[in-house]
Amino acid sequence: MSRQTRVIKLLDLCCKAGGCSMGYYKAAMDLGYQIEITGVDIEHQPNYPFEFIQADAVEYISKNWQQYTHFHTSPPCQEYTVATVQFRLNGKKYLDNLEPLRELLKKTKRPGVIENVMQAPISPDVILRGDMFGLKVLRARKFELLNWFMLNPVMPPKIGSVKNGDFAQVVGKGQLKVTGGKKFKVPGKSVTEVWRNAMGIDWMTNNELAEAIHPIYWTRII
Numbered sequence: 001m002s003r004q005t006r007v008i009k010l011l012d013l014c015c016k017a018g019g020c021s022m023g024y025y026k027a028a029m030d031l032g033y034q035i036e037i038t039g040v041d042i043e044h045q046p047n048y049p050f051e052f053i054q055a056d057a058v059e060y061i062s063k064n065w066q067q068y069t070h071f072h073t074s075p076p077c078q079e080y081t082v083a084t085v086q087f088r089l090n091g092k093k094y095l096d097n098l099e100p101l102r103e104l105l106k107k108t109k110r111p112g113v114i115e116n117v118m119q120a121p122i123s124p125d126v127i128l129r130g131d132m133f134g135l136k137v138l139r140a141r142k143f144e145l146l147n148w149f150m151l152n153p154v155m156p157p158k159i160g161s162v163k164n165g166d167f168a169q170v171v172g173k174g175q176l177k178v179t180g181g182k183k184f185k186v187p188g189k190s191v192t193e194v195w196r197n198a199m200g201i202d203w204m205t206n207n208e209l210a211e212a213i214h215p216i217y218w219t220r221i222i
């Protein structure tokens with residue numbers, strides 16, 4: 001099939017406000033592919049920029065996978081991320097649907113990607129960090145590739161740090177906060193403006209930015 005006639009039908013499970021979806025969209029545009037994207041999230045996502053379905057990810061893909069040619073999922077990371085360690089040590093349990101989603105994506109025999117934090121139990125087939133793309137936020141993430149393969153891009157040594165104020169910390173509810181270090185600030189800009197600019201995302205709220213993946217990552221994945 002040529003690039004002009006092929007239509008990619010991508011299902012983004014656990015899509016939130018669509019950082020990953022937008023990355024796939026821009027990468028497909030750059031490469032001359034037609035792409036239709038559907039996002040699924042358990043919570044309503046009024047700012048999601050493509051077709052949206054509010055549903056449980058496992059239930060939705062179980063019943064509807066045949067409608068799609070490609071799959072992505074960013075399952076909730078609270079069971080693995082360092083940000084929740086103190087709560088987990090106190091016995092708090094978070095929803096973890098990573099394993100059932102992996103099995104369902106594998107069974108489709110169609111290309112899929114699982115994205116998550118560095119501590120999550122997924123294969124580090126690809127590892128990307130914001131500074132590889134000139135972004136002012138680091139947010140290193142692992143990507144497990146299912147039913148396809150690519151080489152892991154070389155990650156250059158990191159120059160600078162969050163503590164020295166070289167990178168923004170896009171976490172929490174919207175403060176430019178760094179414990180015991182210099183804050184990344186841009187004079188005259190609000191936190192939302194700084195975060196949006198650092199992430200390369202112009203449509204999200206602070207809460208959505210705090211959980212998003214930079215769209216630019218997909219220029220390397222596709």
Ligand SMILES: C[S@@+](CC[C@H](N)C(=O)[O-])C[C@H]1O[C@@H](n2cnc3c(N)ncnc32)[C@H](O)[C@@H]1O
Pocket residue numbers: 013014015016017018019020021040041042043055056057058074075076077095097211212213214
């Ligand atoms: C880390 S966020 C995804 C961020 C997104 N990939 C981006 O780049 O903007 C994870 C999302 O999973 C959603 N979620 C949690 N449990 C879910 C479930 N059972 N089914 C579908 N979505 C779920 C949450 O509501 C949240 O929006």
